[in-house]
Amino acid sequence: MRRPMVAARLAAALVCLSVTAYAADAAKPTAPKPTAKAGPVAADVLAAAGPMDWRSPNPENLLYMDLAQGRVIIELAPAFAPAHVDNIRKLVREGWFDGLAVDRVQDNYVTQWGDADNTRTPKTAQTKLAPEFVVRGDAVAKLPFTPLPDRDTYAPEAGxxxxxxxxxxxxxxxxxxxxxxxxVGVGRDMALDSGSGAELYAVIGQAPRHLDRNITVVGRVLRGMDILSSLPRGTAALGFYDKPEQRIPIAKVRLAADLPPDQRDNLVVLRTDTPTWAAYVEARRNRREDFFPVPAGHVDVCNIPIPVRTAEAKPIQ
Amino acid sequence: MRRPMVAARLAAALVCLSVTAYAADAAKPTAPKPTAKAGPVAADVLAAAGPMDWRSPNPENLLYMDLAQGRVIIELAPAFAPAHVDNIRKLVREGWFDGLAVDRVQDNYVTQWGDADNTRTPKTAQTKLAPEFVVRGDAVAKLPFTPLPDRDTYAPEAGxxxxxxxxxxxxxxxxxxxxxxxxVGVGRDMALDSGSGAELYAVIGQAPRHLDRNITVVGRVLRGMDILSSLPRGTAALGFYDKPEQRIPIAKVRLAADLPPDQRDNLVVLRTDTPTWAAYVEARRNRREDFFPVPAGHVDVCNIPIPVRTAEAKPIQ
Incomplete structure (x- = not known):
């Protein structure tokens, strides 16, 4: 008792007598209908996933950002923002972020880092870039895309x-x-081409989807969101830290590709184009755990954090 | 430069030459179409709001939870969960939460508090209650409801x-x-009636909408989310703290109604049933700030945090 979702989720076999009556009486939001108790739960889908269901991110796309609080690992997405990813690699390789700081933590919005006082000038990287807010034209057809079956508030199709x-x-x-x-997105000023990757942010709250198509998104945090999301909130406007001494120093940022293999974190990410992924999505759309008398029947694109784990053995590339 | 969304939002008059072309070329997700640059921005809507646009929550519905980190203020919602709200008032009045602790902080999910070790027995409050997951029947028609114009992934209608x-x-x-x-929701165990309000949680990440209709929701944090969301994450299963000494002690919880008026925080909350609210929603659906070349044209129900401020003068009830 009084160990809510906890005991709830750990337990497995407890029968909820009122489940059937309640589910039948509940609203059916939109088609397709909830499939309720059929199929495995998400944890079982992951447990059954084989080596081919996981991928090893390209080390050229992995940033290691080291703070006193721990390491944050970011996977870059060159298919969506090739010029920005290239520029971020240049910035990292010239040591741009080393000794800079997290300067902004706005609750329910973003944690942001870079050159708050505008003290540095990149040696090899660009200082502004044409926007890569969206991929257009022929490039769209070349992108793999696994759509969700559910309607999205913001876009015609999410996946x-x-x-x-x-x-x-x-x-x-x-x-x-x-x-x-x-x-992870690229901070910019008013001019659409004023971002370069020299200032980056990570989303730490409810998905701010109004930023979609208005700013260049370059990747995703694979590890260390618990660090970025639990930093003290800034009390100045927009969550900036009031005083420089409140900032969170960045020791260094490195590309995994620039480290010897034995110094890399051996992370693998669940593929999003497999039958295992489809089963995982379905398990998230309709929670079959006994805790849920009313499976949602739907899922938001931002409500399926893509699983990441440490590879026990090196997966097939 | 490199002061992304920051300078962006503070600036007001900068002209983005490419705005028109970009917006015309952009995807139009679903009807109704974005109204783009017409109308005021959200900050201007709030600045123009009059005393009748704000309401003073009933002091019987306001919880003050005092931690070493500061005060968290929660507004209870008796219209949706009358029995649970009544029970929470009883728990608070018998000092239930005083000296208990936040025992769980799961990243991108919930911060939870209560009697982790199950050491106490309520004196006047119930220990289990029939679920109030939804309001049914005639009571639904009596609830005010301001719908959003946008489709919702999870429900037929959100507002x-x-x-x-x-x-x-x-x-x-x-x-x-x-x-x-x-x-804020009521923790429960597997049995649907196992919650009582003796263990509560607040959502600190992407809206976990799959919990809707599966658990009793009793209110909302008006102040102090920055405290609850930045606590250290628990490293045991489900974000529980590994060791009791990691827990965050609760000094006390009080109902505002039980404090002398001069000891109450004088908060007011924007009404959600006024023309000002409609204008505010529209300003959030289509960001007219120059930073946004592509107004979203839509908004998620969880992407309009309802404004709260300290009353400068006592508003009309």
Missing amino acids: YSNGFPAARDAKGREAWLVHCYGM | YSNGFPAARDAKGREAWLVHCYGM
Whole structure:
């Protein structure tokens, strides 16, 4: 008692006598109908996943950001923002972020880091870039896309592409990464080309989907969101820290590709284009755990954090 | 430069030359179409709001939870969960929470508090209650409801009721509070009647809407979400703290009604049933700030945190 969702989820066999009556009486939001208790729960889908269901991110796409609080690992998404990803690699390789800081933590919005005092000038990287807010034209058809069956409030179609939450327009002319929890974007000023990757942010609250298509999204935090989301909130306007000494120093940022293999974290990410993924999505759409008398029958694109784990053995590439 | 959304939002007059072309080319997700640059921005709507646009929550519905980190203020929603709210008042009045602790902080999910070790027995309050997961029947028609124009992934209709985010089924037979950021729910075990309000949680991440209609929601945090969301994450299963000494002690919880008026925080909450509210929603659906070349044209029910401020003068009741 009084150990709510806890004991709830750990327990497995407890029978809820009123489940059937309640579910039958409940609202059926929209088609397709909840499939209720059929099928495995999400944990069982993951437990049954084989090596081919997981992928090893390209080390050229992995950033390690080291803070005193621990390591944050970000996967970059060059398929959606090739110029920005290239520029971020240049920035990292010239040590841009080393010794800079997290300067903004706005509750229910973003944690942001970079050169708050505008003291540095990149040596090899660009200082501004044309926006990559969306992918357009022929490039859209080349992007893998696993749509969700559920309607999305913001986009005609939402789903997953290359392991990132994404959306498309109705005519297949544009695709874009969406601002889910943990997604990483490029800070910019008013000018659309004023971002370069020299200042980045991660989403730490309810998905701010109004930013979609208005800012370049470059990746997703695979590890360390618990660090970025629990930093003290800034008390100045927009969550900036009032005083420089409140900032959270960044020791260094490195590309995994630039480290010897034995110094890399061996993370794997669940693929989003497999039957296992489809089963995982279905398990999230309709929670079959006994705790839930009313399976939702739907899921928001930002409500399926894509599983990440440490590879026990190196998976097949 | 490199002061992204920041300078962006503070600035007001900068002209983005490419705005028109970009917006015209952008996907138009679903009807109704974005109204783009017409109308005021959200900050201007709030600035123009008069005393009648704000309400003073009933002191019988306000909980003050005092932690070393500061005060958390919760507004209870008796229209949606009358028995649970009544029981929570009894628990508070018998000092139930005083000296207990926050025992669980699960990243991107919930912060939870109560009697983790099950050491206490309520003196006047119930230990279990019939679920109030939804409001049914005639009571639904009596609830005020301001629908959003946008489609919702989870419910036939989403909107606001009495200042809380809510949803309804298609036939008006059920209504329920939805699990947005900052909403407060009643922890329970597997049995549907095992919650009583003796263990509570607040949502600290992406809205876990799959919990809607599966658990009793009793209110919303008006102040102090920055405290609850930035606590250290628990490292045991489900975000529980590993060791009792990691828990965050609760000094005391009081009802505002039980304090002398001069010891109450004088908060007011924006009404959700006024023309000002409608204008505010529209300003959130289509960001007219120059930063946004592509107004979203839509908004999620959980993406309009209902404004709260300290009353400068006591508003009209």
